[in-house]
Amino acid sequence: MRETPIHFETVKDKIKLSGLKSVGRASIREIKKLVDNIEKATGERYIRMEMGIPGLPPSKIGVQGQIDALKKGVAAKYPDIHGVQILKDEISRFVKLFMNIDVRDEGCLPTVGSMQGSFAAFLMLGRLFKERDTTLFIDPGFPVHKMQHRVLGLKFDSFDVYNYRGEKLREKLESYFKTGKIHSVLYSNPNNPSWICFTEDELKVIGELATKYNVVIMEDLAYFGMDFRKDYSKPGVPPYQPTVARYTDNYILFISSSKVFSYAGERIGMMVISNNLFKSRYENLLEHYPSDEFGYAMVFGTLYPLSSGTSHSAQYALTAMLKAANDGELNFVDEVIDYGRKAKIMKKLFIDNGFEIVYHTDIDEPIADGFYFTFSYPGMHAEELLDELIYYGISAISLLITGSERSEGIRACTSLIQNDQMVDLESRLFRFKEDHPITIT
Numbered sequence: 001m002r003e004t005p006i007h008f009e010t011v012k013d014k015i016k017l018s019g020l021k022s023v024g025r026a027s028i029r030e031i032k033k034l035v036d037n038i039e040k041a042t043g044e045r046y047i048r049m050e051m052g053i054p055g056l057p058p059s060k061i062g063v064q065g066q067i068d069a070l071k072k073g074v075a076a077k078y079p080d081i082h083g084v085q086i087l088k089d090e091i092s093r094f095v096k097l098f099m100n101i102d103v104r105d106e107g108c109l110p111t112v113g114s115m116q117g118s119f120a121a122f123l124m125l126g127r128l129f130k131e132r133d134t135t136l137f138i139d140p141g142f143p144v145h146k147m148q149h150r151v152l153g154l155k156f157d158s159f160d161v162y163n164y165r166g167e168k169l170r171e172k173l174e175s176y177f178k179t180g181k182i183h184s185v186l187y188s189n190p191n192n193p194s195w196i197c198f199t200e201d202e203l204k205v206i207g208e209l210a211t212k213y214n215v216v217i218m219e220d221l222a223y224f225g226m227d228f229r230k231d232y233s234k235p236g237v238p239p240y241q242p243t244v245a246r247y248t249d250n251y252i253l254f255i256s257s258s259k260v261f262s263y264a265g266e267r268i269g270m271m272v273i274s275n276n277l278f279k280s281r282y283e284n285l286l287e288h289y290p291s292d293e294f295g296y297a298m299v300f301g302t303l304y305p306l307s308s309g310t311s312h313s314a315q316y317a318l319t320a321m322l323k324a325a326n327d328g329e330l331n332f333v334d335e336v337i338d339y340g341r342k343a344k345i346m347k348k349l350f351i352d353n354g355f356e357i358v359y360h361t362d363i364d365e366p367i368a369d370g371f372y373f374t375f376s377y378p379g380m381h382a383e384e385l386l387d388e389l390i391y392y393g394i395s396a397i398s399l400l401i402t403g404s405e406r407s408e409g410i411r412a413c414t415s416l417i418q419n420d421q422m423v424d425l426e427s428r429l430f431r432f433k434e435d436h437p438i439t440i441t
């Protein structure tokens with residue numbers, strides 16, 4: 001029997017009972033369940049970095065806005081599918097004030113979480129042109145988007161951006177676009193899981209090629225404003241949240257309220273369709289929709305059959321939060337900046353104990369400290385590393401399920417880690433290093 005920070009035999013038993021062949025290959029939810037069971041059996045608290053969920057209370061302004069709306073009786077009424085007008089106006093103001101882009105209110109749509117926005121967009125984008133049937137993911141990425149493709153029976157291709165930063169991105173993207181099969185591209189920025197952020201030059205490359213090849217860019221801004229190296233929190237004042245929308249007029253933005261307003265439970269997000277795309281007509285759409293106009297087909301042909309709109313009261317919650325942010329009364333970046341502070345401490349503890357950050361730079365600048373970071377341990381594959389770390393009271397997920405080619409990489413999420421756990425993290429990582437000496441070859 002080995003001596004490990006968490007009782008070895010108990011952990012081993014629980015893994016056996018779970019039926020998992022390897023912790024390193026398990027899904028996020030399987031790891032969650034396993035760690036819940038180990039914590040219960042041992043009474044030990046894990047450093048839980050597997051799930052990307054907000055670790056903060058919901059925005060009070062949102063909660064109050066929602067309560068007020070419920071008291072007024074909105075629960076009894078179907079909301080308009082395209083969203084309540086005051087919300088549409090606030091979304092349009094928000095993207096102007098925090099991104100410096102102009103989008104008419106008609107293209108500003110509430111969705112049931114950003115997840116529904118992407119689902120709806122995937123449904124439509126594969127139907128724009130007869131000859132184009134493939135979505136391109138700039139990976140690493142959020143595995144659920146690929147799951148959405150599988151469930152819809154849609155084709156996708158992907159590449160790991162690790163080796164294609166800067167100008168190299170142009171050639172790589174163009175090699176896909178030239179096939180004539182790609183209708184759209186999706187990436188998240190800041191990126192889940194690696195927390196890399198595209199530079200303005202890279203966004204320009206993506207935007208220019210989107211226009212040249214008439215490809216729609218889906219920019220997932222689930223972590224809006226959370227590259228804390230710059231202050232994107234002041235309405236109407238630069239710097240603005242970087243976006244491809246400044247370099248092409250062929251885009252859809254997904255802006256989640258889950259992380260930035262800690263409002264994941266109410267399942268409300270925003271889909272922002274550029275003025276140009278909203279009005280664009282595609283003959284092929286008529287095979288499935290009442291109109292060949294993209295925006296009309298999105299609202300009345302896609303969101304309608306999916307959910308007939310978004311929770312009425314949650315729309316008022318989002319309206320209240322956006323209005324407060326737009327009016328300069330809610331600094332939403334300040335509310336979440338603690339994730340960055342924790343990431344800085346945690347990354348240092350990992351590095352001090354022999355670990356390495358996998359996605360470590362944005363071209364020539366160290367990556368930001370934020371919601372996620374990635375790490376590896378010399379000489380170990382991700383699966384092996386996760387299988388071992390579980391005995392040291394540390395849980396996370398492998399990068400392999402995110403489309404990354406870095407087979408050594410692990411994703412760590414900072415959100416649930418409490419300040420008083422840093423001491424445990426330090427001692428566990430120290431023990432890990434002692435037990436797994438790094439051999440220099």
Ligand SMILES: Cc1ncc(COP(=O)(O)O)c(C=O)c1O
Binds near residue numbers: 116192268
């Ligand atoms: C990159 C990315 N996109 C989308 C989502 C889902 O957002 P929502 O909760 O608004 O559906 C997440 C949530 O973790 C995410 O990380």
